Amino acid sequence: MIVEETVISPEELKAAQYFHGHQCPAMPQGLRAGHLAMDILGVTRARGGGELVAIVETGDHHFSGCFVDGVMFATGCTVGKGNLVRKPFGKFAVTLVEPSTGRAVRVTPRYARMSQCLTMDFFKLRAEGVPPYELDPGVVEPLIQDVLTKPWDEIFQVQTFSHYPYQKVPEVFDAVQCSRCGELVVSSYATSYDGQWYCPPCLDEMLHALDSQSR
Ligand SMILES: [Zn+2]
Numbered sequence: 001m002i003v004e005e006t007v008i009s010p011e012e013l014k015a016a017q018y019f020h021g022h023q024c025p026a027m028p029q030g031l032r033a034g035h036l037a038m039d040i041l042g043v044t045r046a047r048g049g050g051e052l053v054a055i056v057e058t059g060d061h062h063f064s065g066c067f068v069d070g071v072m073f074a075t076g077c078t079v080g081k082g083n084l085v086r087k088p089f090g091k092f093a094v095t096l097v098e099p100s101t102g103r104a105v106r107v108t109p110r111y112a113r114m115s116q117c118l119t120m121d122f123f124k125l126r127a128e129g130v131p132p133y134e135l136d137p138g139v140v141e142p143l144i145q146d147v148l149t150k151p152w153d154e155i156f157q158v159q160t161f162s163h164y165p166y167q168k169v170p171e172v173f174d175a176v177q178c179s180r181c182g183e184l185v186v187s188s189y190a191t192s193y194d195g196q197w198y199c200p201p202c203l204d205e206m207l208h209a210l211d212s213q214s215r
């Protein structure tokens, strides 16, 4: 596959590192994977929640989870806009979907690449509990340059889809007042019970209270 790949500028890398909080190789890997997916689809960064959806497969509390922050920064698919979907599989992949056409591309770092990472000094130090921001830049910087400059197909493998099964969920612009706590709750999250609206935690509390009364 021939790809006109977007070059990640030093300014973009710097801004992404500011957003991310430290310098590490996993965030730039996600940054490049996000750009690669956009380049293959021929799309530009998401401004709203509808143009693109990124499905990421990293889980919680494991090495290289920083990958996702790079994906978010590159693609504009973020938690707040609701176009970042998490499938916590403990894998390093992003699938970028264009909902209007159903076209999608899944980008994942190659096995050889990721498994090699595990034996590097960077990961040994991280596994020993050294936080990434305390690591010697001399250890980190070459890894960042490597992930940004190697030919993409040495690092990543890609799959393309012409009809990715993605169900578009409409945005809700409605809310009600919870009759128990008095707070505002988006109507799709509220439940009506005995003619009153309840937010999820209040509904749970009320149902448990009913349960203890009936015993
Ligand atoms: Zn990081």
Ligand SMILES: [Zn+2]
Pocket: 178, 179, 180, 181, 182, 183, 198, 199, 200, 201, 202, 203
């Ligand atoms: Zn409530």
